[in-house]
Amino acid sequence: MPKQKRTQSEVCDLEHSNTHQHSRKKGDLSSKPQKHHWKNLRKGAKYEASTEISGHEVDPIFSGHPKSIHILSSPSPIRQALLSWYATVETNRGMPWRKPYNPNLGSKERAQRAYEVWVSEVMLQQTQVITVIPYYNTWMKKFPTVAHLAKSSVDEVNALWKGLGYYSRGGRLLDAAQIIIRDYQGKLPDNAKEMEANIPGIGRYSAGAISSIAYGERVPVLDGNVHRLLSRFLALHALPKSKATLDTLWAAATAMVKDEVNDMDHPGDINQALIELGSTICKIRNPSCSDCPLNAWCGAYNKPKRQQSVPDIEDLCTLCEPLTEEQNGVMAYPMKVKKRKARIEVDAVSVIEWRSVDDRQFLLVRRPDNGLLAGLYEFPATSLDSNHTLNGPGLALQQLLDVVEDSVTSYNEEFPRGFQREYSGASEYHMVDVVPMGNVLHTFSHIKKTYLAQWVVIEGGIKPPQLKCGPGQPELNHEECRTSRNALWLSISEITKANISTGVSKIWKLFLTMGEQESNCSVSTQ
Numbered sequence: 001m002p003k004q005k006r007t008q009s010e011v012c013d014l015e016h017s018n019t020h021q022h023s024r025k026k027g028d029l030s031s032k033p034q035k036h037h038w039k040n041l042r043k044g045a046k047y048e049a050s051t052e053i054s055g056h057e058v059d060p061i062f063s064g065h066p067k068s069i070h071i072l073s074s075p076s077p078i079r080q081a082l083l084s085w086y087a088t089v090e091t092n093r094g095m096p097w098r099k100p101y102n103p104n105l106g107s108k109e110r111a112q113r114a115y116e117v118w119v120s121e122v123m124l125q126q127t128q129v130i131t132v133i134p135y136y137n138t139w140m141k142k143f144p145t146v147a148h149l150a151k152s153s154v155d156e157v158n159a160l161w162k163g164l165g166y167y168s169r170g171g172r173l174l175d176a177a178q179i180i181i182r183d184y185q186g187k188l189p190d191n192a193k194e195m196e197a198n199i200p201g202i203g204r205y206s207a208g209a210i211s212s213i214a215y216g217e218r219v220p221v222l223d224g225n226v227h228r229l230l231s232r233f234l235a236l237h238a239l240p241k242s243k244a245t246l247d248t249l250w251a252a253a254t255a256m257v258k259d260e261v262n263d264m265d266h267p268g269d270i271n272q273a274l275i276e277l278g279s280t281i282c283k284i285r286n287p288s289c290s291d292c293p294l295n296a297w298c299g300a301y302n303k304p305k306r307q308q309s310v311p312d313i314e315d316l317c318t319l320c321e322p323l324t325e326e327q328n329g330v331m332a333y334p335m336k337v338k339k340r341k342a343r344i345e346v347d348a349v350s351v352i353e354w355r356s357v358d359d360r361q362f363l364l365v366r367r368p369d370n371g372l373l374a375g376l377y378e379f380p381a382t383s384l385d386s387n388h389t390l391n392g393p394g395l396a397l398q399q400l401l402d403v404v405e406d407s408v409t410s411y412n413e414e415f416p417r418g419f420q421r422e423y424s425g426a427s428e429y430h431m432v433d434v435v436p437m438g439n440v441l442h443t444f445s446h447i448k449k450t451y452l453a454q455w456v457v458i459e460g461g462i463k464p465p466q467l468k469c470g471p472g473q474p475e476l477n478h479e480e481c482r483t484s485r486n487a488l489w490l491s492i493s494e495i496t497k498a499n500i501s502t503g504v505s506k507i508w509k510l511f512l513t514m515g516e517q518e519s520n521c522s523v524s525t526q
């Protein structure tokens with residue numbers, strides 16, 4: 001199963017030399033290309049290209065080439081080749097949201113298709129198809145329509161999203177569903193422009209995908225897969241995220257769905273075919289150019305042997321950065337840029353357990369409704385910076401007192417472990433043990449996080465310490481505060497089912513493993 005990520009990633013090793021011309025195989029589905037881009041290089045005024053960068057010889061044809069090579073001027077045979085290929089692979093990956101276009105659907109059914117495509121597109125952001133399929137199926141059972149979704153809560157949405165990552169996506173779907181019910185009678189707008197302008201979380205790419213697939217609107221898509229495919233196809237070696245580059249690629253994607261289009265060519269199929277080709281053939285690594293239905297037209301694949309003729313200066317491409325001699329294959333496209341280094345962050349995390357003779361409960365706190373891992377639960381965590389001076393027990397006490405009303409007496413490190421079990425102080429609750437658990441590493445897209453975890457045991461009382469009201473809830477009375485859900489005491493089996501992120505799950509697994517090993521603590525997962 002090929003991996004698909006809707007992300008523009010860096011490509012690496014030079015894999016495929018394409019300095020040779022490719023012959024179309026017998027049975028290939030596309031017609032012959034009408035003309036070759038490279039034949040259009042102008043005679044005219046001479047342009048002396050620099051032939052050296054940083055000690056590497058530069059390929060002169062890519063130092064000075066006409067900008068017209070990046071324009072898709074005759075897309076018709078390319079489109080036909082693409083669609084013929086797509087018809088043979090459309091159902092290969094068993095995606096439940098991909099359905100044949102039905103021109104006879106009424107407006108209600110089309111809006112339902114739009115909802116299905118929308119949910120799948122949001123789930124596919126930064127996530128592989130194979131991972132998304134079971135989540136999509138579960139989601140559609142629980143929220144079969146926009147109306148069902150709009151009536152749910154962020155906790156219900158997060159529960160379904162658990163394990164899929166990038167949790168803010170689920171919350172945004174919920175917010176948008178409520179707007180669709182309120183302002184659009186429960187139907188996603190039937191054009192990309194309105195969708196992009198008024199539905200939160202829907203950008204130009206998603207709007208194009210939803211509207212072309214569900215409503216048949218002739219609007220383009222440009223996700224990471226299509227960006228890579230078109231960059232290679234147009235032999236565009238320019239800063240991948242610059243406005244000029246994106247404008248060039250959007251223009252090519254638009255030409256694919258707009259110019260001279262036969263009414264039988266459903267634009268949704270053209271867009272899905274581009275995405276499919278990018279993710280399964282024109283892959284980040286090891287693109288399968290010999291199987292590609294577009295290889296006869298592909299600029300990167302058909303890059304001609306070095307030649308010296310260059311265009312008139314006014315027709316010269318000013319977008320592309322020169323290629324060196326080493327960058328002579330399709331993998332040279334799109335242009336690589338250095339990734340920004342992920343930020344390093346360290347959090348001190350306390351798995352705080354309250355225990356009595358016959359009960360064990362663990363403290364979880366809810367993250368804010370905005371930002372990273374919005375609305376999910378976690379063990380109390382404190383970001384550590386260079387000024388941080390608190391030690392393990394002191395930090396745990398502060399974390400605990402942030403969310404509970406009852407006073408708790410701290411653990412005294414000077415006493416041997418276990419001594420405090422005999423402690424009898426003024427406070428009802430007291431820490432009896434603080435055990436370092438070790439480090440847990442978790443990488444987000446832009447953060448490398450290290451959790452320094454510790455296990456903190458408190459005893460006293462017949463129930464866990466009373467929880468405070470959360471910030472912004474001063475109007476709640478004492479009893480309501482107990483259920484305000486900004487913090488929770490949960491049993492071992494409840495923690496496993498709670499809305500916690502993958503990083504917090506790792507800490508919990510470490511805790512359970514420790515418990516199995518620490519026979520004197522008798523941790524049970526039952």
Ligand code: SF4
Pocket residue numbers: 229232233281282283287288289290292293294295298299300301330
């Ligand atoms: S020929 Fe190769 S590089 Fe060109 S579009 Fe096809 S798979 Fe991509």
Ligand SMILES: [Zn+2]
Pocket residue numbers: 065066067070235236237317318319320
């Ligand atoms: Zn160029």
